[in-house]
Amino acid sequence: MSDVINLNKARKTRQRERDKAQAAQNRVTFGLPGHVRRAAREDEARRLRLFDGQKRKDVDNSENS
Template sequence: MADVINLRTARKTRAREVKEQEAVANRAAFGRTKAERAADEAEAARREAALDGTKREEGAAVRNVSETNDV
C-alpha cells in the first residue's frame, strides 16, 4: 500500500524546488552578491583616495615648468 501524503505539503515542496532552480539560474546570470559589490566599491574608493593623495597641485606644476624655462 502506498504512503499517505499531504497534497498541500507536496505542492509547496515542489514549488520550493522550482523556485530554487530559478534562483540558481538567476545567480549564475546576474553574478555577484551585495557583499561582493560593496567590497569592490570600497576597494575602488580606497584606490581613488590613494590616487588623490598623490596628486600635485595644478599651480605647482605650472610654476615649476615656467621656472625651468626662465633659467
C-alpha cells in the first residue's frame, strides 16, 4: 500500500514552490532600488555622450577620393 497524502498540503507546497520561483525572478528583475537604476542609466548616457564626442569627424575618406 502507499502512504496517504494530504492533498491540501501537497497543493500548498506546490504553490509555495511557485511563489519562491516567482520571487527569485522578481529579485533579478526589480532587485535594485530606483535611485540606483536611475544613476546607472545616467552614467551610461554620460558615457555614450563622451564616447560620441570623441569620434573623429573625418573617418569617411571615400568622399575625398
